[in-house]
Amino acid sequence: MNKKPLILVTNDDGITAPGIRHLISIMKTLGEVVVVAPDRPQSGMGHAITISDNLYCDPVTIDKYSEIKEYSCSGTPADCVKIGTQEILDRQPDLLVSGINHGSNASVNVIYSGTMSAAVEAGIEGIPAIGFSLLDYSMKADFKPTTKFVKRITQQVLEHGLPEGCVLNVNFPVAESSEIKGVKVCRQAKAHWQEQFDKRSNPQGRDYYWLSGEFINNDKGENTDIQALEQNYVSVVPVQFDLTAHRAMETLNNWKLND
Amino acid sequence: MNKKPLILVTNDDGITAPGIRHLISIMKTLGEVVVVAPDRPQSGMGHAITISDNLYCDPVTIDKYSEIKEYSCSGTPADCVKIGTQEILDRQPDLLVSGINHGSNASVNVIYSGTMSAAVEAGIEGIPAIGFSLLDYSMKADFKPTTKFVKRITQQVLEHGLPEGCVLNVNFPVAESSEIKGVKVCRQAKAHWQEQFDKRSNPQGRDYYWLSGEFINNDKGENTDIQALEQNYVSVVPVQFDLTAHRAMETLNNWKLND
Numbered sequence: 001m002n003k004k005p006l007i008l009v010t011n012d013d014g015i016t017a018p019g020i021r022h023l024i025s026i027m028k029t030l031g032e033v034v035v036v037a038p039d040r041p042q043s044g045m046g047h048a049i050t051i052s053d054n055l056y057c058d059p060v061t062i063d064k065y066s067e068i069k070e071y072s073c074s075g076t077p078a079d080c081v082k083i084g085t086q087e088i089l090d091r092q093p094d095l096l097v098s099g100i101n102h103g104s105n106a107s108v109n110v111i112y113s114g115t116m117s118a119a120v121e122a123g124i125e126g127i128p129a130i131g132f133s134l135l136d137y138s139m140k141a142d143f144k145p146t147t148k149f150v151k152r153i154t155q156q157v158l159e160h161g162l163p164e165g166c167v168l169n170v171n172f173p174v175a176e177s178s179e180i181k182g183v184k185v186c187r188q189a190k191a192h193w194q195e196q197f198d199k200r201s202n203p204q205g206r207d208y209y210w211l212s213g214e215f216i217n218n219d220k221g222e223n224t225d226i227q228a229l230e231q232n233y234v235s236v237v238p239v240q241f242d243l244t245a246h247r248a249m250e251t252l253n254n255w256k257l258n259d
Numbered sequence: 260m261n262k263k264p265l266i267l268v269t270n271d272d273g274i275t276a277p278g279i280r281h282l283i284s285i286m287k288t289l290g291e292v293v294v295v296a297p298d299r300p301q302s303g304m305g306h307a308i309t310i311s312d313n314l315y316c317d318p319v320t321i322d323k324y325s326e327i328k329e330y331s332c333s334g335t336p337a338d339c340v341k342i343g344t345q346e347i348l349d350r351q352p353d354l355l356v357s358g359i360n361h362g363s364n365a366s367v368n369v370i371y372s373g374t375m376s377a378a379v380e381a382g383i384e385g386i387p388a389i390g391f392s393l394l395d396y397s398m399k400a401d402f403k404p405t406t407k408f409v410k411r412i413t414q415q416v417l418e419h420g421l422p423e424g425c426v427l428n429v430n431f432p433v434a435e436s437s438e439i440k441g442v443k444v445c446r447q448a449k450a451h452w453q454e455q456f457d458k459r460s461n462p463q464g465r466d467y468y469w470l471s472g473e474f475i476n477n478d479k480g481e482n483t484d485i486q487a488l489e490q491n492y493v494s495v496v497p498v499q500f501d502l503t504a505h506r507a508m509e510t511l512n513n514w515k516l517n518d
Contacts (some may be wrong), residue, residue, distance in 0.1 A: 012321045046337070047305030048368050054467040078305070078371075080418045083468060086454045107450075108383055110502055111306050112337075154515045163511075165449075166504035183516040187503040190424075195345045196401055200313075208313040209342060236516065238507035243369055244446040245425035247498035252422075255415045257442040257495065 005031035005094035005158055012042045012079040012101065012114025012151040015072050015190070016062060019100035022143035024068065026099060026150050030158065034093075035070040036084035037115075042076050043103070043144060047121070049082070050075045057083050076116035085125060091159060096122035099132035100143055100150070105218065106133070106171040106225040106235060107189040114168055120241050123167040128157050130168040133230060145177040149234050153183065166238040173229045184233040189224035191217040262415055264290035264353035267381070269303045269339040270362065271373025274331050275321060278359035281402035282391060283411050289417065293352075294329040295343035296305040301335050302362070304373040306380070306499055308341070308500060309334045316342050321498065336377035344384060354417060354420075355381035358391035358411070365392070365430040365484040365494060366448040366476065375428055379500050384428040387416050394488060404436040408493050412442065425497040433489045443492040448483035450476040 007027045007236055011020040015037035027033045036053045036057065056074040071088055081096060092159035098118040105113040131149055134141055151191045153170055162168065169188075173180065193213040215225050226233035266286045274296035286292045295316065315333040316413040330347055332339045340355060348455065357377040362381040371445040373392045381388035391409055393400055412429055428447075432439065458468055476485050484494035 019398060041311065044308045044310040045305070046307040046376060048307040049303045049304040049305065049371055051470060052300065052468055054414075054454075056465070056467050058465075079470065082454045082470065083456060087456050087458070087468065108500070111379065111383070111500060112308055117305060120370065124370070126451075153516060156516060160514060163507035164505065165389065166503075166507045166512075182518075185508050185511045185516070186510070187505065188501055190501065192385075195341045197314075197342060197346050199346070206315070206317075208315050209308060209346065210313055211308065211338065211341065236505035237500045238511060240504035240507075241367070241370060241502075242447055243496075243498045243500075243502070244447065245422065245497040245499035246446065248422035249444050249446070250427045252427075252444045252495060252497060255414060255419060257415060257444070259441075 006009040008093040012077045036080045046107040047117040076112040078121040081121040096129040101133035103137040107191040119167040134172045171235040184228040186225040188217040189226040266290040267352040271336045278484045306376040307335045335381040336373040340380040355388040360392035362396040366450040378426040393431045418440040428496040443487040448485040449478040452484040
């Protein structure tokens with residue numbers, strides 16, 4: 001098949017975010033690109049889907065010199081994948097890429113990540129998928145150093161497909177191209193957020209809170225994504241969507257769950 | 260320790276939903292109960308958290324004859340767990356229970372589930388946690404047949420704790436007590452939703468969509484949650500939050516990811 005691969009692009013920072021614009025510019029060199037992305041930032045949306053409200057999904061022109069078809073969607077990243085594959089595209093895409101996220105989706109952040117929920121949604125539908133994230137939350141983040149790695153990882157996925165039941169969670173350190181040591185296949189570091197709630201009063205005197213927190217990595221083991229990123233490697237974690245803790249099943253079978 | 264266990268209760272259908280009221284009535288018999296639940300339905304919210312908006316979390320009285328402390332929160336189920344453990348409770352709870360959800364969280368629904376995101380959030384924080392769901396979406400669902408099973412499963416978790424790195428996803432068939440055959444420890448069935456988008460025009464002539472779909476179970480293997488539920492068993496799936504597809508790592512290490 002000489003046909004160019006069909007690549008669906010989405011993100012969770014919104015269709016105009018610099019990260020997705022950079023990702024589109026790379027994907028253009030690898031295949032036929034269609035963009036279906038949220039009309040506004042959707043960070044921290046996890047795997048939310050829109051079931052109690054309607055969805056808008058309209059063609060838009062972000063770059064008037066581009067011939068790529070782009071659609072702006074009122075829903076979440078997972079909604080974008082669902083509507084993209086079912087309503088917008090006339091055939092199943094060969095690849096879904098999501099990002100490049102402004103900020104980390106390494107370790108436990110994968111659970112809260114809208115970027116990765118899009119990749120997982122595609123994975124469930126049987127589409128190879130990659131979520132890309134740069135550890136820089138700024139809208140002025142420099143995505144250039146990611147280019148050759150995004151391209152190489154994407155080419156490998158287009159060439160090999162992905163092992164069944166997983167998608168890729170790729171994170172980039174904040175570093176110059178020359179400082180990045182390479183790509184490491186990793187496991188998700190065992191970490192958590194230590195929440196802090198900033199309590200304030202609104203002008204009417206009602207208390208409210210802002211969620212903030214500190215990322216705590218208790219995982220001192222080898223081969224974690226956090227460790228790789230700290231050492232200026234690009235981390236690649238295969239992420240599964242069968243959440244069954246198979247090893248725990250035996251333990252539970254020894255419990256008195258029945259009379 | 261003779262002290263009663265401290266049990267945090269939440270859900271995703273909102274604090275007044277019949278399912279959580281039933282769950283509270285059972286938990287009262289097992290420990291000291293505190294409720295922190297969304298002020299409105301949050302179904303399909305996945306593991307969303309509120310990071311770009313403030314959160315309200317106010318004490319409320321739903322049942323004036325009850326002495327249980329209850330808080331109504333403007334956020335998602337995961338937010339409720341975060342604010343409950345960090346701001347409301349003065350010690351770490353011994354257990355988090357979420358539900359009883361009006362509708363299935365079996366199989367791949369676990370990924371979209373607000374009910375289960377609360378349980379996973381607690382699990383990440385090191386708190387044993389269970390999400391309960393009944394396969395009846397109606398607000399008039401009959402939760403009585405679940406009572407003895409909810410109690411027994413909860414007692415087993417309080418007694419044994421949970422294997423590290425997992426929480427429980429418990430689903431109930433729609434059946435009379437006498438018809439329920441028992442409890443089965445299961446794996447997550449490999450299934451997906453085949454989306455259908457219902458396209459309409461709003462009064463101004465702009466197109467919009469309603470997401471709907473059909474649940475497709477292609478998993479003909481043994482020991483799935485869907486199979487157990489079809490046979491009128493209560494399904495218990497241990498759910499992990501290390502999403503690493505460990506077996507895929509070797510495959511990826513054979514790729515040309517570096518020069």
